[in-house]
Structures are given as structure tokens and as C-alpha cells.
Amino acid sequence: MSSSTPVWERPEPPERPAPSPLSRARIVAAAVALADAEGLGAVSIRKVAAELDAGPMRLYRYVDTKEELLELMVDAVYAEIPAPAGRTWREAVRSAAQGMREAALAHEWFADLLGGRPRLGPASMAHGDALLAAIRAAPGVPDIDTAMRIAETLSLFLNGAVRKEVAERRAERATGQNVSQWQAASGPYLERMLATGRYETLAEAVQEARHLDAAETFETGLAYLLDGFEANLPAA
Structure with a gap:
């Protein structure tokens, strides 16, 4: 039966002589290494x-x-993310977003655990506090409620963006095809479908739009989001 006291507030049991000394830090490090190597599904207390x-x-x-x-x-990964840094609120928010992306690419399973209820570990809370503080400091943010709405919207973007990028990396490993190879293999079918004339706008996008890599897509989407925040804030 689980304890009613959160793990963050429970002291570790006293050390005792054993062939393999344990601590929460060692347990978590082993679990993270296992998830990095074999995926989240491989993680169990037994393994x-x-x-x-x-x-x-x-x-x-x-x-x-x-x-x-x-x-x-999850908290161990948040502890790896540098604190938001920059001379302006936009730079600070961008650095926090980039840190999240880099963490998810280093630990792909991390993307699977984003979203849902807020994480209450000390590193997770410190990251959230620093990001919210950067947003709260933006010129024109009138109150904490507005800062929270911005933070929530940013979180939705980050969760979706990193999950999509991780999913693409997994698909590449599963199929042995990178994006360009998949596009080449799918090209003849796609051309036949577009030639029917039923997908005019999609055809324009496929044939004329510039196709960005994952990093460019992330940066462009983040810039659009920050521009939108700024445009909808009262004047400083």
C-alpha cells in the first residue's frame, strides 16, 4: 500500500550494510538509464x-x-534543464523552450510523460517557477492570471512539438527511413492523389511550400507564438 506522504517529503531509510548500497538517487539514475536504452515500457521495479x-x-x-x-x-530530467536565461523575457522563454526540447531528445521517454497534472517535484517546480517569472516580467503582462494563460499555451505548444519530433525519430528507427526517404517512397502515391484535383491547397503546400527540418519548425512555431503573446498584451 502506498504512503499518504509524498515521496518528496519522505526521508530515505537509513543505510545498512549490503552488497549493493541503495539511495533514491541511484535508483532513479538506473531507471533513467534503462528508459533511455530500452524505452519507458522497460522500466519496472523488478528490472x-x-x-x-x-x-x-x-x-x-x-x-x-x-x-x-x-x-x-521526470524530476531528474527537469533538474538537467538550465534555468531560463536571457536579457529579455522572450529570450528567457525561448531558452526554457529549447531546454525542454533538448531534454526530450536526450530522454525520448520524457516526452511521453509531459502534460497531465502539474509535476510537484522540486526541480519541476523550480523550472515552472522560473518560466512563469520570466513571463510575468514581460512588459504589458498585467497580472498573474495573464501570465498563467501564456504559460499554459506555451506548454501546449511544447508538449505537442516535442512529442511530434520524438514520434518522427521513433518512426525513422522503426522503418529504417528518414523523412526524405519516406517522402521519396510515398511520392508516387501522393502525386497520383494530388493529380485528382481534390486536394488543391494541399497540392500547393507539397509542391511550393518550403519544408523545414525539425529544429527550424520548432523555432518558427515558437516565434509565431511569442509574437502572438506580445501582440495581444497591453502596451508596456
Whole structure:
């Protein structure tokens, strides 16, 4: 049965002599390494215990459930993200967004755990606080409610953008085709479909639009979003 006290507030059990000393930090590091190598589906208390040469029951002295372990793993990744930095609020928000993207590309499973309820780990909260502070400092942001709406909208963009990029990387590994190779393989069918005349705007996009890589797409979308925020704020 899980404890009613959040893992963040529970002290670790006292150390005891054992062939493989344990701590929450070691458990989380092993779980992160396992998820990086084999995906989130490979993470279980049993498998993490095996990586640490320990019995599963020993791990339950440190974490009550797999869900707690996932929370700790997410917080460990947030701890890797640099604090938002920049001379202006836009630069600070952009640096925070780039940090999230880089974290998700380094730990693809992290993208699967974005969204949902807010994360309450200390690193997660510190990241959220710093990002919200950067937005709150923007000229024209009149109150914390407006800052929250901006932060929520930014979060929706980041979650969707990094999940899409991670999904493309996974598809490339699964099929052995990168985007260009997939486009070349799909080209004859797509040309036949577009030749029917039923998809005029899509045909224009395929044939005439500039196709950006993942990094350019991310930066362009983020710039549009920041421009929109700025345009809808009262004058400083």
C-alpha cells in the first residue's frame, strides 16, 4: 500500500550494510538509464532492482510504486534543464523552450510523460517557477492570471512539438527511413492523389511550400507564438 506522504517529503531509510548500497538517487539514475536504452515500457521495479543487483523488495523501501518512480525520473530530467536565461523575457522563454526540447531528445521517454497534472517535484517546480517569472516580467503582462494563460499555451505548444519530433525519430528507427526517404517512397502515391484535383491547397503546400527540418519548425512555431503573446498584451 502506498504512503499518504509524498515521496518528496519522505526521508530515505537509513543505510545498512549490503552488497549493493541503495539511495533514491541511484535508483532513479538506473531507471533513467534503462528508459533511455530500452524505452519507458522497460522500466519496472523488478528490472531496476536487477540493474542495481538488489532485490525488488529493497527498492520498495525507497519508492512505494512505479508511479512514484516515474515522478522521480521526470524530476531528474527537469533538474538537467538550465534555468531560463536571457536579457529579455522572450529570450528567457525561448531558452526554457529549447531546454525542454533538448531534454526530450536526450530522454525520448520524457516526452511521453509531459502534460497531465502539474509535476510537484522540486526541480519541476523550480523550472515552472522560473518560466512563469520570466513571463510575468514581460512588459504589458498585467497580472498573474495573464501570465498563467501564456504559460499554459506555451506548454501546449511544447508538449505537442516535442512529442511530434520524438514520434518522427521513433518512426525513422522503426522503418529504417528518414523523412526524405519516406517522402521519396510515398511520392508516387501522393502525386497520383494530388493529380485528382481534390486536394488543391494541399497540392500547393507539397509542391511550393518550403519544408523545414525539425529544429527550424520548432523555432518558427515558437516565434509565431511569442509574437502572438506580445501582440495581444497591453502596451508596456
